[in-house]
Structures are given as C-alpha cells and as structure tokens.
Amino acid sequence: MTPYDPKTLEPKWQRRWEESGVFHAKQDRSLPKYFALIEFPYPSGYGLHAGHPRPYTGLDIIARKRRLQGYNVLFPIGWDAFGLPTENFAIKNHVHPADVTAANIAHFKSQAQSLGFSFDWSREVNTTDPAYYHWTQWIFLQMFRRGLAYKKDMPVNWCTSCKCVLANEEVVNGVCERCGSEVIQKNKSQWMLKITEYAQRLTDDLDELDFIERVKTQQRNWIGRSTGAQVTFQTTAGDDLEIYTTRPDTLFGATYMVMSPEHPLIEAWAGRLENLEEIRAYQREAAKKSDFERTEMNKNKTGVRLLGVQAVNPVNGEKIPIFLSDYVLISYGTGAIMAVPGHDERDWAFAQVYGLPIIEVVAGGDVTKAAFTDCATGVMVHSGFLTGLSVEDAKKKITGWLSEQGIGHEKVNFKLRDWVFARQRYWGEPVPIVHCPQCGMVALPESELPLTLPRVDQYEQTDDGESPLALLTDWVSTACPQCGGPAKRETDTMPQWAGSSWYFLRYCDPHNGQALASPEALDYWMPVDWYNGGMEHTTLHLLYSRFWHKFLYDIGAVPCPEPYQKRTSHGMILGEDGEKMSKSRGNVVDPDEIIRMYGADTLRLYEMFIGDFEKTAPWNSASIKGCRRFLERVWALQEAAARTQEKGIRPELEGEFHRTIRKVSLDTENLKHNTAIAALMSLLNVITESGGATREELRIFLLLLNPFAPHMTEELWELLSFGGRITDQRWPAYDEAKCAAQTAEILVQINGKGRAKLTLPAEISQEEALAAAKAEPKIAEALAGKTIRKELYVKGRLINLVV
Numbered sequence: 001m002t003p004y005d006p007k008t009l010e011p012k013w014q015r016r017w018e019e020s021g022v023f024h025a026k027q028d029r030s031l032p033k034y035f036a037l038i039e040f041p042y043p044s045g046y047g048l049h050a051g052h053p054r055p056y057t058g059l060d061i062i063a064r065k066r067r068l069q070g071y072n073v074l075f076p077i078g079w080d081a082f083g084l085p086t087e088n089f090a091i092k093n094h095v096h097p098a099d100v101t102a103a104n105i106a107h108f109k110s111q112a113q114s115l116g117f118s119f120d121w122s123r124e125v126n127t128t129d130p131a132y133y134h135w136t137q138w139i140f141l142q143m144f145r146r147g148l149a150y151k152k153d154m155p156v157n158w159c160t161s162c163k164c165v166l167a168n169e170e171v172v173n174g175v176c177e178r179c180g181s182e183v184i185q186k187n188k189s190q191w192m193l194k195i196t197e198y199a200q201r202l203t204d205d206l207d208e209l210d211f212i213e214r215v216k217t218q219q220r221n222w223i224g225r226s227t228g229a230q231v232t233f234q235t236t237a238g239d240d241l242e243i244y245t246t247r248p249d250t251l252f253g254a255t256y257m258v259m260s261p262e263h264p265l266i267e268a269w270a271g272r273l274e275n276l277e278e279i280r281a282y283q284r285e286a287a288k289k290s291d292f293e294r295t296e297m298n299k300n301k302t303g304v305r306l307l308g309v310q311a312v313n314p315v316n317g318e319k320i321p322i323f324l325s326d327y328v329l330i331s332y333g334t335g336a337i338m339a340v341p342g343h344d345e346r347d348w349a350f351a352q353v354y355g356l357p358i359i360e361v362v363a364g365g366d367v368t369k370a371a372f373t374d375c376a377t378g379v380m381v382h383s384g385f386l387t388g389l390s391v392e393d394a395k396k397k398i399t400g401w402l403s404e405q406g407i408g409h410e411k412v413n414f415k416l417r418d419w420v421f422a423r424q425r426y427w428g429e430p431v432p433i434v435h436c437p438q439c440g441m442v443a444l445p446e447s448e449l450p451l452t453l454p455r456v457d458q459y460e461q462t463d464d465g466e467s468p469l470a471l472l473t474d475w476v477s478t479a480c481p482q483c484g485g486p487a488k489r490e491t492d493t494m495p496q497w498a499g500s501s502w503y504f505l506r507y508c509d510p511h512n513g514q515a516l517a518s519p520e521a522l523d524y525w526m527p528v529d530w531y532n533g534g535m536e537h538t539t540l541h542l543l544y545s546r547f548w549h550k551f552l553y554d555i556g557a558v559p560c561p562e563p564y565q566k567r568t569s570h571g572m573i574l575g576e577d578g579e580k581m582s583k584s585r586g587n588v589v590d591p592d593e594i595i596r597m598y599g600a601d602t603l604r605l606y607e608m609f610i611g612d613f614e615k616t617a618p619w620n621s622a623s624i625k626g627c628r629r630f631l632e633r634v635w636a637l638q639e640a641a642a643r644t645q646e647k648g649i650r651p652e653l654e655g656e657f658h659r660t661i662r663k664v665s666l667d668t669e670n671l672k673h674n675t676a677i678a679a680l681m682s683l684l685n686v687i688t689e690s691g692g693a694t695r696e697e698l699r700i701f702l703l704l705l706n707p708f709a710p711h712m713t714e715e716l717w718e719l720l721s722f723g724g725r726i727t728d729q730r731w732p733a734y735d736e737a738k739c740a741a742q743t744a745e746i747l748v749q750i751n752g753k754g755r756a757k758l759t760l761p762a763e764i765s766q767e768e769a770l771a772a773a774k775a776e777p778k779i780a781e782a783l784a785g786k787t788i789r790k791e792l793y794v795k796g797r798l799i800n801l802v803v
Contacts, residue, residue: 004635006599008390010711014113022727023067023075023118027521031072033140036063037504037564039124039541040078042496045089048111049581050589050619051573054607058570058671059532059566060117061608064707065668067118068731074525075118077106078125078505083496087427091460097427100457101128111591112261112549116710118727123510127499132506133429135516136498141432141443141521142555149196151441152196154331155262155287158186165424165465172289185287188465191431191492195547198801199223199414202546210566212614214551215538222539224415230400231408233257233338234312236319237269241311244333247375248402249394251315253361253384254338255351257322258303262330263285274307279324286326294326301350302326314407315384315398326349331417343365343375345748362391378533419494426459427779428469428493436480436487443480453493467491500541501548504528516557523559531564538569568671573607573614578618586607586698589619600626601709608673608708630681633688634705640692648696654738657700661734662740664704673708680705695720700732744796748773750782766793767773773799 007172016022038059041052063075081101083603090097095457106127112119125132143149161181171183195202203223206216218774228246235241259265261283270276282304288701303325310319316601327346328337343353348371351358358367363381365372380386385401386394402408422431432444432451444451459468468478469491480487502516508525509517519656533541542564574580575587594603606627611617626802649657660683669674683701687693693701706713706726717726741762746769748756756778760769770791773779783803790802 001639003755004632004712006601006711007596009715010114010116010600011593013711013714014116015477017116017727018121019117021122022582022725023073023120025074025120026072027078028072031525032070033074033525033529034063034066034071035074035504035507035528035530036066037076037507037528037531039110039531039537040080040503041635042080042083042085043101044085045104045584046372046588047104049580050594050603050607052590053568053574053591053603054613055116055532055534056112056115056117056675057604057607058613059530060604061113061393061668061673061707063118064710065726067727068706068729070702072731073118074123074507075120075765076123076510077112077117077119077121077126078123078382078503078507080125080496080500080503081105081126081128081500082494084423084425086425087425087459090427094477096285096455096573097459098128099425105420114595115591115604118710123507124164125226125503125506125510127429127503130450130452131513134533135383135506136429136502137432137444137451138446138516139502139552140448140472141446142557143193143551144433144441144443145440146555148197148551149191150192150194152192152418153189154192154420155185155187157183158188160184160468165461165683182288186291186465187496188424189306190420193421193547195419195544196416198547198550199225200412201550202416202543205546205562209562209564211564212568214535215542215569218535218538219543220494222543225414226413228411228413229408230334230411231338233314235290235309236312237266237272237309237320239265241265241322241336242334243336243338244411245338246413246477247395248387248398248408249380249383249391250343250361251313251342251398252386253337253340253342253359254313254320255341255357255359256320256339256354257311258325258337258339259306259322260328260330260335260420261324261326263324266324269306269309272308275304278304279306280372282324286324289326294329301346301353303350303354305354314402314405321356321680323354324351327617328404332415333413341371342375344718345371345372347371357614363377416543419497419547421498422492423495424461424465424491425493426453426456426461428495429453429498430469431490431492433490434478434480434487435490435619436483436485438485439480439482439487442480442482442487448481451489453473467493469493496546497541501545502673504531504545505549505552505558523614526558527560527562528564528566530566531570532568532570534572535569540568542567544616568614570613570671571617573610574616574618576619576621580798583621586777594624598628599625599631599711601631601712604710605631605677605708609677611674613671613673624755630684632711633684634701634709635716637684637687637693637698637701638720641695641698641720644694645690646694648694649700650697652692653686653690653697655685655741657697658734658738659741661704661732662736662739663699665731665734667714668707677708680708695722702726703729703732741796746773746775746796747798748779749798749800752800755779755782761796762796766795769793769799773801 036059038056060102063073066073086097087102090100102376140149157171159166160175161179176183202224206219211722220471226246228798229248230244303323306322311322315321341346343361359382360367362375362376362378368664378391380389380394388585399410430451430453435441436442464701476489478489505517509521512518545563552558553561577587579585606624661681663679664676702713702716714726743759744762746758746760747754756776760772788801792800
C-alpha cells in the first residue's frame with residue numbers, strides 16, 4: 001500500500017475535475033436543479049486566512065451531496081472587486097486599482113482551487129469586468145427612469161485634511177481612519193435609491209422564506225416597521241412642527257421638544273432666536289460627528305434651548321420649550337421629536353441635565369427616580385380625557401381625536417432610510433447619467449452601455465472632494481443624448497454594494513451579452529435554493545439584494561419575487577488567542593501552510609469538525625492532527641478491502657451502517673457537520689474493531705465521507721476499481737427499520753447510584769430487564785438482605801432499584 005500523500009493526489013484531482021467539467025452546471029430542464037450560493041469574496045491583498053474556507057466548505061458539502069442525490073447543481077464563484085479597500089491600498093502603494101485587483105484575484109483563485117471546492121469556474125464573474133457592470137448600469141437606469149434613483153442634498157462625512165467624502169466605516173472616533181484628521185459633516189448632493197418604497201414588502205415577505213430566525217429578526221429590526229401617529233405641534237413663531245411617535249397616548253407627558261441641528265426651521269426662525277450665536281456654535285460641533293456617534297445611547301446628552309420660540313402641546317395648549325440636540329437626525333422621521341421624560345430613558349436623562357418637568361402618564365413607576373419604561377401596557381394617569389384608560393385604548397382614542405381635530409393621523413413608519421448610492425471615488429462603476437443645462441439629468445442610451453471606467457494615472461480624490469473622474473475633461477465633456485447640446489457626465493461612481501446586489505442572477509447566464517441573463521436560464525435556476533453568508537451581511541447586503549431583486553421582478557426581468565429561498569449564517573473561526581484573525585494581532589493562520597503540512601482534505605475536515613457551524617470557534621493547532629490521523633486510518637482500510645472475500649455489509653454491522661447513513665444525511669442538512677463527522681469516526685472505530693471493511697462497506701463509507709474529504713475518497717475509489725468517478729455515484733440510502741439498535745447499554749442504579757452496566761437486547765421487556773439486572777452478580781450482592789421498595793425502568797437506558 002502506498003502512503004497517503006495529499007501533496008500528490010490533491011492537485012491531481014483538482015486538475016481532473018476542472019478538465020472534465022464535472023462540476024459545470026448544465027442548462028438542462030429535464031434534470032432537477034439545485035442552486036447553492038456563497039457570498040462571493042472580496043479579493044484583498046492578504047489572500048485567504050484559515051477562517052475564510054469555513055463557509056465555502058460548509059456549502060461545498062451541500063453541493064457535493066446534492067450531486068450525489070441526482071441534482072444538476074449550480075455552485076458558482078466570482079469576485080466582489082470594486083470598492084474602498086482596493087482603492088485605499090492602491091493610493092497608499094501607488095499601484096493602479098485595476099492591477100491590484102487582478103493580482104488579488106489570481107491569488108485568491110489559486111487558494112480556492114487548492115482547497116478542492118466544487119465551484120463551477122466556467123461561470124466565474126468579476127464586478128469590475130465591463131461585461132458585468134454593463135448590467136449593473138442597466139439596472140440603475142431602470143431605477144432612474146422609474147423615480148427610484150434620485151439626487152438629494154444631504155450631510156456627508158468630510159475629511160478636513162484629505163479633502164474628500166468618507167464612508168461611515170472610514171470615520172473612527174470622529175477622525176479620518178487614513179490620516180487621523182478631523183471629520184466634519186458637510187452638505188453634498190448625493191445619489192439615492194428609494195429602498196423605502198419597498199420597506200413593507202421587504203418585511204412582509206420574510207414570513208414565506210426559510211431564513212434562520214436570527215436573520216429574519218435582524219432584517220425586521222433594521223427595517224424597523226412601527227405604527228403610530230403623525231402629530232402637528234403649533235409654535236409661537238406661527239410655523240407647525242411635525243413629529244412622528246409610536247406612543248401618541250403619552251402626549252400629556254410631553255414637556256419639551258427636540259429638533260435636529262440641521263432642521264430647516266432654524267433658518268426660518270433665525271431673526272427670532274435670541275441666542276443665535278450659541279445655536280450656530282452647537283450646529284458646528286454637531287457637524288463634526290457621525291450619525292453613529294450622535295445616536296449612541298450611552299453618550300453624554302448635549303443640547304441648546306431655542307430662546308424666542310416655543311411649541312404648543314396640542315392636547316392641553318401648554319407652551320413647552322424646544323431644544324436642539326444632536327441625537328435627533330434630520331434624515332430620520334421628521335427631524336423633530338416630542339420628549340416624554342417620564343417614560344423614556346434618554347429623555348429623562350436630558351430633562352435631568354436641563355431641569356425640565358417630568359410627568360408620569362402611565363402608572364407603575366417612580367419617575368422622580370428613573371423613567372418608567374415598562375409601559376407598553378398599563379393604565380393612563382394625569383392624562384386628561386385619557387385618564388383611566390388602558391394604554392391600548394388610549395392609543396386608539398387619542399389617534400381618533402387628533403384626526404378629528406385635523407392635527408394628526410395614524411401612520412406607519414420605518415427606521416429604514418433610502419440608500420446613499422454614490423461615492424466620490426475612482427474605483428467603482430461609472431453612473432450612466434449626463435447633466436445637460438437644458439434637459440437636466442438625462443439617462444445614457446442603453447446602446448452606449450457599458451460606460452467604461454477610463455484608465456487614469458491620477459486616482460486620488462480631488463481637493464474639492466469630487467471624484468478623480470472630474471479631472472478628465474475630455475471624458476466628462478459630452479453631448480446630451482436628448483438635445484445634442486454640450487453636457488457633462490456624472491463623475492460620482494457607484495458603491496461596492498452595487499455589484500453584489502445582483503451577482504447571483506448573472507451566475508445563471510454569465511456570458512450573455514444581450515441581457516443580464518436569459519429568461520430561460522433565470523426561470524430554471526432561480527430562486528437560489530440555499531444561500532450561506534456571514535451574520536454581518538444580514539442587514540445591508542441581504543436587504544439591498546432583496547430590494548434590487550424585487551424591483552427587477554416588478555419590471556418583469558426576473559421570474560420570482562424573492563432571490564433566496566433559504567439563508568443560513570456561519571460563525572467565524574478565531575485565532576488561537578480567541579480573537580478575530582487579523583494581521584495586526586499576529587494571529588492569522590495561513591491555509592496554504594496548513595495544506596502543505598496536512599493536506600486540503602484535513603483542513604476541510606477540521607474546519608467542519610471544530611464546532612457548531614453557526615457559532616464562533618477558536619483555531620487549535622493540536623486538534624487538526626487528529627483529523628489527519630482519521631484520514632490516514634481511512635486510507636489504511638483499502639488493504640483489508642482489497643483482500644477480503646466477503647461481499648455486502650456484514651450482518652453484525654448492518655444496523656451501524658444504516659444509523660450512520662441516516663445521521664450523516666440528516667446532520668448535513670442542518671449544517672451539523674461536526675456531528676456528522678463524529679458519526680463517521682465512530683463507524684470507523686467499529687469497522688476497525690471488526691478487522692477491517694468489506695468492499696461494499698468501504699464503498700458506502702467513501703460515499704459518506706466524499707463531501708468532506710473529496711480528494712482522498714476519489715483516489716481510493718479509483719485505486720479500488722469501484723468504477724467511474726465517485727462524484728458520479730448516488731448518495732447511500734438508509735432503511736429506517738434497520739436503524740433500530742439491536743442492543744442497548746443500560747445503567748443499573750441502586751438508590752440513584754450507578755452499580756453496573758448491562759448490554760441487553762434493545763426490545764427487551766421491563767420484566768426481563770429487571771430480572772437480568774437482579775441476576776447481575778454485583779447487583780445481587782448489593783441487594784442481599786435489602787427490601788426493594790420501588791423499581792424504575794427507562795427503556796433502553798436505565799434501571800433504578802430503590803431499597
């Protein structure tokens with residue numbers, strides 16, 4: 001027997017798989033299809049670390065198993081390659097982003113192939129390929145024509161040193177991540193996508209999807225649907241101040257109001273405000289903070305009172321003060337809130353700082369000591385005509401009263417905000433819009449797509465914060481597609497999220513030059529049957545891609561209203577120190593090194609055996625050796641199988657095999673890969689103790705192990721001349737009747753203390769089991785001279801004799 005040598009056999013099978021196209025999906029409607037999808041990777045310069053293969057391996061196991069179950073499987077791969085990380089690396093190292101991307105993809109691809117994933121490489125996509133982003137631009141134009149893509153002035157993060165707009169993730173503690181300089185808020189015209197138009201459907205349609213519950217919960221929380229009332233407060237300046245509240249029943253407890261520092265009424269009231277300079281100073285300070293910093297719950301509450309204008313509480317006519325405070329955002333709701341400090345912790349803390357009245361309106365707490373927030377139910381107090389009503393009845397009554405008075409109405413609101421869809425950057429898809437002095441914003445004709453990103457020498461941002469594309473006067477200057485007059489191209493580019501919001505559709509038909517994919521391909525492959533990705537992407541990416549897909553469904557471009565039927569998420573593999581793997585911590589494990597030392601099959605097996613797939617787990621260099629030893633023991637089974645004359649499964653092992661087939665089959669469907677592997681290890685022990693495997697036993701064992709360790713199982717299949725490739729075989733079936741255990745190990749206790757273990761027939765009767773227990777010498781000795789008061793038998797598990 002030749003030694004187990006993954007360095008030789010793994011590259012051999014990787015070459016054979018790709019040359020034969022065994023994992024290339026077919027457009028064949030006579031076959032049942034299965035679309036398994038991973039989140040395609042961002043090809044960074046560092047390449048894969050040992051944590052990255054975990055989700056790919058987890059779904060590769062499903063894809064390989066589905067092929068063995070007779071499905072035509074689409075398990076594709078591509079590259080999410082536009083965006084900030086590559087551009088920042090390019091600027092720092094003076095290398096063009098396109099060159100950085102090409103090198104990174106080559107490295108990532110080599111690493112992925114060395115792990116033996118059954119990807120269909122013939123369908124590889126790259127978001128930076130003009131043939132791909134042609135259709136990203138096409139989708140944008142469809143949204144623009146239907147009013148879902150629009151421009152709006154809004155505050156952005158502005159680095160005072162780099163002179164550029166920063167994404168939220170580039171702002172750390174109020175300073176620029178790259179240079180450490182102060183970041184302020186600055187108004188700028190930005191492209192927006194009206195995702196809020198789909199908020200209700202994005203919430204409602206979750207009910208029909210097979211997403212794990214924590215994913216659904218995160219989506220619902222991010223969308224933030226609530227039912228409340230829009231209420232109009234009059235002001236002493238004569239202007240109305242509108243607010244939205246989910247608790248209109250607490251209006252009698254509103255003792256002040258808070259406006260965003262950017263609220264437009266501040267400018268309208270400038271001549272009335274007695275402390276305008278103080279207000280201006282506060283606005284300048286608020287402009288230095290990101291939205292995240294402003295809304296952080298545990299930060300100190302700051303604000304400034306407007307002297308010269310007050311609001312009027314509509315339910316009692318009392319004048320109440322108005323404050324500016326940075327925790328209220330102009331981009332959410334109406335940019336103003338009513339404050340009920342008796343029943344809101346943030347309002348209570350603010351009222352304490354500024355000495356404002358605190359009124360209890362729902363009975364149950366002591367609002368002089370803390371806000372009483374457990375008030376979703378209860379009885380109203382100090383609330384005029386609402387006093388004595390339950391909270392639910394009070395909500396209905398006050399909403400009706402507001403409507404009758406013409407100062408309010410019931411309203412459904414969402415926390416979800418429209419998507420900021422612009423970057424003043426170079427490395428992104430050009431926005432296919434022309435600005436004409438006569439015609440306004442004009443869509444580029446579809447015949448001129450793709451609008452390709454020009455190759456430039458200067459890809460750093462400009463001093464005025466515009467995209468580097470703005471410096472390309474020859475490229476920017478163009479003719480208006482509508483009137484033919486002089487016009488200028490849009491110089492903003494799309495964000496990284498653009499290409500990743502529809503990539504799964506392109507996999508269905510990646511080489512189509514006439515459409516994003518053909519109707520026939522989309523009708524066959526969509527929706528995705530199983531999508532796995534990180535929990536960190538269950539809000540933005542998952543929400544954005546569901547939004548794009550629903551829009552495409554509405555215009556008839558795709559055949560189904562949801563892109564993914566099933567969504568699961570995996571836990572990270574941490575460094576050996578229990579921290580997230582990162583270069584800065586020095587705890588990164590290089591998968592290339594692990595493959596060199598142990599082989600790809602060992603790495604795959606270990607990453608699945610390390611723990612529950614959905615939970616984080618620390619890397620353990622010692623434990624991986626156990627997985628290698630397991631594979632070496634499987635390799636050694638070929639000797640006994642080659643010389644045995646026995647056929648089929650031996651009768652004494654039949655139950656063990658059927659139970660293992662059932663457990664591996666069911667556990668893999670629930671991503672319990674660790675317990676499936678444990679079952680295979682247990683079966684191997686039984687086989688070894690019985691003197692080795694018959695050919696049929698080894699054949700079944702290799703089929704069960706194949707999705708986890710594909711290279712070695714292919715090699716053994718060939719060495720033992722089982723015929724064909726293992727990837728072309730059928731997944732083993734189990735007989736439920738044969739899964740029942742023939743014997744059971746039963747613990748015998750006396751007064752709850754274990755005294756002996758008996759191996760008895762699994763279907764033994766209670767009388768026979770008790771008799772066998774009493775006949776056991778250790779038990780008989782312990783019972784001598786004792787009176788048995790009670791006998792307890794738990795079938796197949798336990799006997800307890802109370803004496």
